[in-house]
Amino acid sequence: MRRVGFPEVVLAEGKTSSQIVEICRQLARAHDVLVTRLPAERWEELTAAGPLPGRAHYDDRSRTLHLSVGKPMPKVEGTVAIVTAGTADTLVAEEARRTLEYLGVFSATVPDVGVAGVLRLLSRLEEIEAADVVIAAAGMEASLFSVVAGPVGQPLIAVPTSAGYGAALSGLASLLSAINSCANGVTAVNIDSGYAAAMAAYRILSGGPRRWDRKEPVSKPRASTPTKRRSASTAKRNARS
Amino acid sequence: MRRVGFPEVVLAEGKTSSQIVEICRQLARAHDVLVTRLPAERWEELTAAGPLPGRAHYDDRSRTLHLSVGKPMPKVEGTVAIVTAGTADTLVAEEARRTLEYLGVFSATVPDVGVAGVLRLLSRLEEIEAADVVIAAAGMEASLFSVVAGPVGQPLIAVPTSAGYGAALSGLASLLSAINSCANGVTAVNIDSGYAAAMAAYRILSGGPRRWDRKEPVSKPRASTPTKRRSASTAKRNARS
Amino acid sequence: MRRVGFPEVVLAEGKTSSQIVEICRQLARAHDVLVTRLPAERWEELTAAGPLPGRAHYDDRSRTLHLSVGKPMPKVEGTVAIVTAGTADTLVAEEARRTLEYLGVFSATVPDVGVAGVLRLLSRLEEIEAADVVIAAAGMEASLFSVVAGPVGQPLIAVPTSAGYGAALSGLASLLSAINSCANGVTAVNIDSGYAAAMAAYRILSGGPRRWDRKEPVSKPRASTPTKRRSASTAKRNARS
Amino acid sequence: MRRVGFPEVVLAEGKTSSQIVEICRQLARAHDVLVTRLPAERWEELTAAGPLPGRAHYDDRSRTLHLSVGKPMPKVEGTVAIVTAGTADTLVAEEARRTLEYLGVFSATVPDVGVAGVLRLLSRLEEIEAADVVIAAAGMEASLFSVVAGPVGQPLIAVPTSAGYGAALSGLASLLSAINSCANGVTAVNIDSGYAAAMAAYRILSGGPRRWDRKEPVSKPRASTPTKRRSASTAKRNARS
Amino acid sequence: MRRVGFPEVVLAEGKTSSQIVEICRQLARAHDVLVTRLPAERWEELTAAGPLPGRAHYDDRSRTLHLSVGKPMPKVEGTVAIVTAGTADTLVAEEARRTLEYLGVFSATVPDVGVAGVLRLLSRLEEIEAADVVIAAAGMEASLFSVVAGPVGQPLIAVPTSAGYGAALSGLASLLSAINSCANGVTAVNIDSGYAAAMAAYRILSGGPRRWDRKEPVSKPRASTPTKRRSASTAKRNARS
Amino acid sequence: MRRVGFPEVVLAEGKTSSQIVEICRQLARAHDVLVTRLPAERWEELTAAGPLPGRAHYDDRSRTLHLSVGKPMPKVEGTVAIVTAGTADTLVAEEARRTLEYLGVFSATVPDVGVAGVLRLLSRLEEIEAADVVIAAAGMEASLFSVVAGPVGQPLIAVPTSAGYGAALSGLASLLSAINSCANGVTAVNIDSGYAAAMAAYRILSGGPRRWDRKEPVSKPRASTPTKRRSASTAKRNARS
């Protein structure tokens, strides 16, 4: 774990199975391990390449592998809403959800908020506004980003996806939609990177992870003592109690 | 006027003032003339270049010049709604409006349907649906196209505009949004081309202009006898009377 | 079926077989179902994934699946001509044809109107002009769009195809040809999207589908009572009788 | 002011002087007004176009105009560090600073953190980490984004600038650097948009502006009663007192 | 004059007036001189920069300067047809025409062969086919290239022009149309380069200029004794006599 | 065979095997048939799809199929030199060679004229200059085009190839090199299109095929009576005899 407190996550793409196994073993000494962009067929290769540390939980929808060695990341207060435009954005949303889970952040998925049906979107606004941070995943022309960011005031992280074909240019069209959004303060991460969106949300919710990793050693994660940030959702829950 | 019945419209860009004057004189023998993409400073040059046929009506917002020689295009039944996302799209919308006016088509402008405010859009839907064809002009990420095309069933012609900066890429981003729209059957014309959108709407409303120009000479426009197409708006008006 | 009256069509790309089966079952409660971009090998997977509703008619040229549950879309008056430049554009044209068929619209295909042979094109003009809307599909430099739109006055929807290689840039060159057409009022949809072209034609012919779906319940399609729009082709037929 | 609580800010680009004056007058009824991307020469035009509401404070480095009508935005707790790579990024940083000031957010500028001098960067880390949100503005290859995001755990909003020439492609190269950052959770806004970065920071710090604008009328801003969010910097200041 | 026999032509762009004068003086010792891409205002600068050799003939439509020192290029047998799509392509066509004139090649211009009017094109075919080489200049979607190359069997050199706007991408769209032409054997030169097209035609008609410049000194041009190549147009003229 | 005299050649790409067989049968009634871009595996499929007309000669290096039905194209006088930069350009050069052979044109290949070795190039100049037309095929930065076109005066047709990787952008870099060549009058065809280059050479050498196909029926090719054009190579051979 680096100085800033982010756990090191393993990107499977561009690495051999034996490299991945080796890296996982090293990281598992410090904390639970997450491997991303690991398709089902590579996961099978990996299991053949040598024993992995801890208990493995592979999820083929998000293409992620979670190795649990009993050292989870400390829970972070606050919640994330993951909004998708269509079924083809599910994989990316799942990568975000699994990464947040790994980082100790609670998230709720709000799927199929098809922009083509504005009324359908309005019926989900309450649900979206209940979260502290919003991740929106959309491909094609990705108007979802602007449509959600209009009425919603929370931080909105746009994940352009490669859903679509032809002039969708493998996600470049939706990336441009995110960057040019007429809605205030929309920010964007890389195409299909549910992972990067989750990390951006984590930066917001943890209030900067560098703080907690200075207070206590990494080997003793404060799973039960979440960060101090008093989030909107905390306030709300308190109000309810 | 060519065989298909479209009047020949003069694109000022790339032509000298004397070329424009000459072409206007030739065309004015057959029908009223429209000149597009003529900025105010060029309009002044033009007036100096020689006498123009008919009565000139120059409009600097749309950068168009209408030369009236008493031979207007025959009125076409049906109406067009021109929807814009923001103030910066006005010029393009005005070019569409003036071209439709010249073509004998009635249009109504529905400005500033900012996508960022979905509720504002919903309040204008009635107005938009009253038209037979919808032209939508938007720059930046141009989610307007998909948002309007979702609840509206009429033909929708998207005009990407060059409004925006940086990654808006002079309108390419909004063009990609139009082409990749997740809404059904959105069609697109060139960036900033209010003119092309008006022509596309004209094709739809006149039901193919080739028909009327065979029946009667162009020099006797049937201003009072619109084309036979029985449009929705006609039906409605009839119902009211 | 959404408020505007468009049936929901299933894009197979980016969805798993079980997701497709599930969506088809839901949609089949309301109306017949169309699945697009479903290659032959995926169609075989689908049949293995579970029973599909209704009678299935799979067509491998258009890569579409039509599930008939006895609730077809109401017939729409007016016809569409689907013009192609070459044999490589057939797949796209077939997708348009099958979608129109599903939407209750009659279409006629005018294949291989190679631009390289202008005379050949002229011999087909009569046939093209008999339709109310023209869909043109072409790849490479796609001059077909401008060449047909010149003498033909009907609405023309250009579908750029990915036919070609090298600098054809997977269809971007033909998309640019459509968008920059010097012919009046040509409109464009996404590369290879016969589906989008069909939907755009449907918007034009149905005069805005919102109208009929308000008058009678979707479960009782008016197959025998077409929409009220009095199209050019109707007029002609009447004139003949 | 829209429902979500963001004040409406005026983008001068693409609007005429009289349009700007008119919009300013309307907005000034509700709150102080900010006009962005208003170069010095246009500012002079504007003063000639008619009386503006309130006291005008024009700043030519940021090209922004602040019209103070005694209705400032409520103060928001938490601070922003605006880090720049070089002198050419100043304009963009100033736009961010002025926008934050207008939004009631305190910011501190950390200029010229040239990546070429890694040691120089390290000496500024303390200063950067003292803020709750980091905005980084850089052109050319923009390695600043990754270099700062490595050791710093706070939310980092990258603003690519158009500084550079040739293959800098007017800021596209730095935009790509932001989007592809190997550092965790970097997010990006449009090229040269200090404004968008400020808005994104505002979303994070205000915890979603929708909350406060429901509690009290906009015409009585709670300048003295900042939002409830208990930020890191608050904690720190408290600790110091 | 270089070994291959091409005269050296001066591209004014990117050179100072004094550099141009100096180069013209050097070249004028060997043969007449042509300067291209010299706008009217630069031509005025040039005349002020010092005395030019020979008699100057400046033409502002083609932006070329011809310096006649009594050493013209030898006449080349065969003719070139220069076909344009619209008025905006005139400048480029004129550059080709003036370059051919300078090279001793006869050319005839066939203007405004608008593709939108296929019939108009057919009426000009006879005229085009009378030439030995065809140069076609067109902007926007440039279908002219394929439409002419279809029925015409002569070598066809396509000059994409920057006429158009928005998605015309300053001529890239028409360049792609030339390169992807479905017509057989169309070749392309750089955007707006009437000069390059003329040189390509010269290569074809002179049968390789290296031959004649070996046989006789350049200072004695064989204006009256054209190259030996027996072209189609020669054959025709002979047949008539 | 179309009016202009070009035989119709079959592009296998984008067609099914049965479509190819059907087209070959039709064309074989008029003349010998050439099929291009037919990889070895597709050739095997084709033979299984049904009997092909005439004697088949498949060549896997050029991926072309020649079906000889005893009606070859008439011989054309003049020769073509096909120059390549490296081994990876062989496939493209072979496609050009086989197409020329089919068209009745003699060609000679000058391989591996690596630009990196200027001296090697100079030693091949004599050989290149002996031809009437030069086709140059090169990938990567493709300086071959300019280097050959410098000392050689014949028509030069550049075929950019997709040889190279990374920033070669699948041949776009070499296409740009061809289009921007500083050498006079270089013309370009599509990436990897040895076929288009051969057709362009054929246009030059046949002096426009429209002439001969009017004089005598295609079924009686004038193999022994070449076109009238008196080419350089003819002159040379005559001089030798």
Add this chain to the structure above:
Amino acid sequence: MRRVGFPEVVLAEGKTSSQIVEICRQLARAHDVLVTRLPAERWEELTAAGPLPGRAHYDDRSRTLHLSVGKPMPKVEGTVAIVTAGTADTLVAEEARRTLEYLGVFSATVPDVGVAGVLRLLSRLEEIEAADVVIAAAGMEASLFSVVAGPVGQPLIAVPTSAGYGAALSGLASLLSAINSCANGVTAVNIDSGYAAAMAAYRILSGGPRRWDRKEPVSKPRASTPTKRRSASTAKRNARS
């Protein structure tokens, strides 16, 4: 071996196995042979295609084949540091290392100098500065180039890699980072070309190979008598002794 003294290296891509075997045999008469971009599966094909000259040493990480025929390249004084950003850049770094080894140049690899950890980089600076030339390989946003070039004064050759996804655009983003580096005098080679970087380093260290190949025949390489260039590392070693 060409005149300049560079050995000819075989790029396997785009060549058939038999072509490669043939070229290797020819080159092996003059010197040891290196084959690059030869994946493991092609290496197996190659061994089946016929006997290769000398002793073969295939390395699958770098995808290179070294054929040793007892005529190695002469040793070159000076060393190269090969720095990589991450595990995914290893393949490219290995290609550089193997090529340098073949060229007689000593290199040391400094892997995983992740920019995200600036402190980690600083700890490796000493190691990097000990070399005479630095090769840096990085993908994604590739800030490694600027970060290393800042404090290091040696020649720095940047090799952009295709590591990354989405907006990494197969290495174009990292290429742009190299070209736009704000650090002084960074130079770039093609994406993923460890080979080109090694050759560029060889040019620097050998002081221009043309010199030695004039003094003695290539068939007697001066393995034991390195080039005369007195490099920094020599100076250092001498100083130590």
Add this chain to the structure above:
Amino acid sequence: MRRVGFPEVVLAEGKTSSQIVEICRQLARAHDVLVTRLPAERWEELTAAGPLPGRAHYDDRSRTLHLSVGKPMPKVEGTVAIVTAGTADTLVAEEARRTLEYLGVFSATVPDVGVAGVLRLLSRLEEIEAADVVIAAAGMEASLFSVVAGPVGQPLIAVPTSAGYGAALSGLASLLSAINSCANGVTAVNIDSGYAAAMAAYRILSGGPRRWDRKEPVSKPRASTPTKRRSASTAKRNARS
């Protein structure tokens, strides 16, 4: 002056005149100052903005300003040849020359080595090979890079220039030519950056500037005692004496 020993050079672009004056004053305390990309009109503004330190030498061809305060950079042994393709590349070459002069490096310009005339190039090879490093500047298709790098073994730094038009894409075409060069070990810097090329040459010749700046204080430059590197040109000169 930074730790690595490079002097800080001022890029005028993107800075105000007063910012430039201020920076020059600060830098002039340590060493002579160079300002780049300062067009003539801006130079005049600068002189009005306040007194500059030292003696000013402005050069309008290279657009550079050299402020001499008696603290020149130490002389570096070895020479650079600056080769250009045409007159339009002069500006860039001059920027390189002036920067090298400022850095204490001797350079010689070899202009107009037009690739179109290969023979002309060969006559200059001797001159080019006499240098230790070669900088080549070329626009358009830039084959100069490969043509020079073929026979020349020294390090070659390619500077793509924006000379050309249309598909030259403001220098991107020549940048691609540099990056894709088939010649071994060509490296590239940014478009039009004579400055970057000079800095890259300086890195090579000074053997890494970090060494000398550790040995003696910057305030006492060793103008008369050049760095120790024993270059080829030194050897040659010695041999001659």
